[in-house]
Amino acid sequence: MLTFIPLALLVIFVASQWISWAAAKRKALSSSDIDLEFMNRLNNGEKP
Amino acid sequence: MTDKMPVLLRPTTQTVHTYERLKQCSRCGTYSVLWHESCLECGSQRKFLSVHDIVRGILRRNLQRDLLLMAAGSLAAYFLARSFEQMAAAIAGGVLLIVLYVLLRRRYSQTLRLVTLRKLLQRESFAIREGLLLDVQDAASDIESENFKEAYEKLREIGFLITGNHIRVLKAFCLNRFILRSDMELELSSLIPDEFEPSFVYYLNEICKVSPQLVKRDTLDYVMKHRIQIGGMIEGRATLALVAAAALRVKEYVFEYSSLLYDFVDDLPRERLLRLCRLLGEHHDRAAQLHEKAQETARRKYEFDPEFQGFI
Numbered sequence: 001m002l003t004f005i006p007l008a009l010l011v012i013f014v015a016s017q018w019i020s021w022a023a024a025k026r027k028a029l030s031s032s033d034i035d036l037e038f039m040n041r042l043n044n045g046e047k048p
Numbered sequence: 049m050t051d052k053m054p055v056l057l058r059p060t061t062q063t064v065h066t067y068e069r070l071k072q073c074s075r076c077g078t079y080s081v082l083w084h085e086s087c088l089e090c091g092s093q094r095k096f097l098s099v100h101d102i103v104r105g106i107l108r109r110n111l112q113r114d115l116l117l118m119a120a121g122s123l124a125a126y127f128l129a130r131s132f133e134q135m136a137a138a139i140a141g142g143v144l145l146i147v148l149y150v151l152l153r154r155r156y157s158q159t160l161r162l163v164t165l166r167k168l169l170q171r172e173s174f175a176i177r178e179g180l181l182l183d184v185q186d187a188a189s190d191i192e193s194e195n196f197k198e199a200y201e202k203l204r205e206i207g208f209l210i211t212g213n214h215i216r217v218l219k220a221f222c223l224n225r226f227i228l229r230s231d232m233e234l235e236l237s238s239l240i241p242d243e244f245e246p247s248f249v250y251y252l253n254e255i256c257k258v259s260p261q262l263v264k265r266d267t268l269d270y271v272m273k274h275r276i277q278i279g280g281m282i283e284g285r286a287t288l289a290l291v292a293a294a295a296l297r298v299k300e301y302v303f304e305y306s307s308l309l310y311d312f313v314d315d316l317p318r319e320r321l322l323r324l325c326r327l328l329g330e331h332h333d334r335a336a337q338l339h340e341k342a343q344e345t346a347r348r349k350y351e352f353d354p355e356f357q358g359f360i
Contacts (some may be wrong), residue, residue, distance in 0.1 A: 013117070035065040
């Protein structure tokens with residue numbers, strides 16, 4: 001039975017990755033949102 | 049402003065997103081937005097990565113790490129097997145999971161790219177600011193050595209990312225050293241300072257002469273807010289008159305900024321006054337006082353001008 005422990009861990013790993021990617025896709029993140037967030041952080045944080 | 053020089057500005061690269069302007073030195077990791085081929089921090093030559101290159105690299109390394117991890121798990125299952133069936137199950141299970149993982153990763157590749165990009169920009173925010181600070185220092189040293197063209201070009205690049213007041217003021221300071229031409233890639237809205245700033249007003253005066261189409265609502269709001277201070281400057285009244293004339297390019301501005309126009313009707317050139325009369329002729333009830341003054345000015349200055357006859 002010991003042989004199935006690493007295999008079970010791998011199944012959990014693949015499933016968790018799948019869930020997290022699907023959740024990220026549902027959020028419908030776009031590159032424009034990322035750009036806006038980036039500009040806000042850059043300009044509203046500590047300015048150079 | 050004396051000692052103005054003719055310049056031919058370097059064309060700017062247009063990007064869909066602002067972060068695409070960033071590049072990172074592959075040796076020391078310093079970020080920059082300038083066109084230099086050597087790193088300002090470590091001096092290494094032509095070793096820059098774009099943000100997309102960095103994301104691609106992270107995704108490749110993550111894939112390699114995960115595949116290695118899964119292969120190690122499969123091997124562990126293989127060595128822990130007590131029978132041939134278990135060995136076969138370990139190998140078959142491992143291969144199946146790796147194939148499934150690769151297929152899933154391919155299906156979510158776009159999402160993964162965006163998530164990785166977001167994490168990268170969040171994580172590197174401080175390093176990006178540090179890199180841009182180096183760029184600003186580079187531009188400042190150009191100003192100190194009176195190399196205003198290079199300084200402005202650098203500040204313009206930095207200004208795409210850092211929109212702070214100090215960058216805008218420095219850009220206006222440099223632009224006031226140039227002979228402006230209408231064929232130049234000029235900017236105005238992106239230079240409007242937070243407070244009253246004489247160097248911006250000098251620049252506004254010039255821009256109204258060469259590219260009045262750049263005068264938009266934000267510039268007019270700034271002028272309205274600091275009208276008294278601008279009026280108190282040398283050539284301040286002339287600047288206000290030029291701004292008023294530029295406002296006539298858009299019909300709605302005539303009614304929105306009628307109080308500014310009212311004060312400078314007398315200073316408008318013939319063509320501008322004619323346009324004002326035409327615009328007000330259609331909707332004189334929306335700015336009755338301005339209409340009256342425009343009529344009175346037209347009567348006084350162009351009584352016998354045939355083009356004004358319909359408005360007097």
